[in-house]
Amino acid sequence: MDAVNPIFKSSPRSEVLAGAKAIFPLVVGAIPFGIIFGTLAAGSGLSFAGALAMSAFVFAGSSQFIAIGLIASGTAVPMIILTTVVVNLRHLLYAMSLVPHLQKLSHFWKLLLGFWLTDEAFAVAIVRYDQQDTSPYKHWYHLGSSLFMYANWMLCTFIGLTVGQRIPNAASWGLDFAMSVTFIGMVIPYIKNYATVITIGVSGLTALLAHGLPHQLGLMVAAVAGIAAGIIAQQTQ
Amino acid sequence: MNEFMLIGGMAIVTFLIRYPVLAMSGRIKLSPQFLQVLAYVPPAVLTAIVVPAVLMPEGSLSLDHTNARLIGAIAAVLVGFWRKDLLLTIGVGMAVFLAWQGLLTLVAG
Secondary structure, X not given: OOOOOOOOOOOHHHHHHHHHHHHHHHHHHHHXXXXXXXXXXXXXXXXXXXXXXXXXXXXXXXXXXXXXXXXXOOOOHHHHHHHHXXXXXXXXXXXXXXXXXXXXXXXXXXXXXXXXXXXXXXXXXXXXXXXXXXXXXXXXXXXXXXXXXXXXXXXXXXXXXHHHHHOOOHHHHOOOHHHHHHHHHHHHHHOOOHHXXXXXXXXXXXXXXXXXXXXXXXXXXXHHHHHHHHHHHHHHO | OOHHHHHHHHHHHHHHHHOHHHHOHHHOXXXXXXXXXXXXXXXXXXXXXXXXXXXXXXXXXXXXXOOHHHHHHHHHHHHHHHHOOHHHHHHHHHHHHHHHHHHHHHHHO
């Protein structure tokens, strides 16, 4: 993620390629997750076109994964949509973090980068935006990483729907663990100071304690608790 | 289940979380203090997703060797700190998880 050569000459093209290169490990991590989404979607009651449309228009892996579980258990549509709101609410925090970096761009750019916002693209782009060089094309880097993530997600959904379906017991392999292990890899670079360690500890513990809350509310409760704990730790240091 | 309503609804709410803040970003002025708060967002959010997924795979706490996700996660954390290489962390974590799960199946088999 921090492998950008500080002396490379920036152009839209070089930024797109650098962004795609930077997100490559996270794309690899998303492959098993996308394939298992497609595989499980077929068995959940969602149609072939429905599963592809969900990846194309919702494009939010963890909420899609939770949604097919809820569909399979016969949950009503409004409840699934409510759960989607809670699970994806973290993107609001990401969008706020991007405000200073995107505010000068056109509405078209904001639309594209907003629609394609993911945990992975955000993690990669924010590192680029925070770098000291004054490249005017950093949003192209963001675009390159977002596009790569999107294309891969569509392809993996398709593979899951077609090839994944033919593999016996593919659903029992636990390929969704790829998302967990990817997120672990994304968290590690943040562990640089005492306050972040507190954030992670409190967020993880709260997530366990609040796991029973309906509609995955525990996720946001834990995230907010972790952020608050980090700030308190920073101020009392 | 009405698929059109479901996917349309999920797509709209997700977009309405991601986009409006960016759309209004030209008129938003965030204080440096608030931006500092946001720096804690990624580790807090990602941890809140990962910890229950790893420690409560079946909905209740599972902290022993029968939890292959826990073993895979420990491997990923160790490799992550040791080599600081994202691709290696993901690859080793996933490989250890799959191998451990295979072993558990063999032993139980």
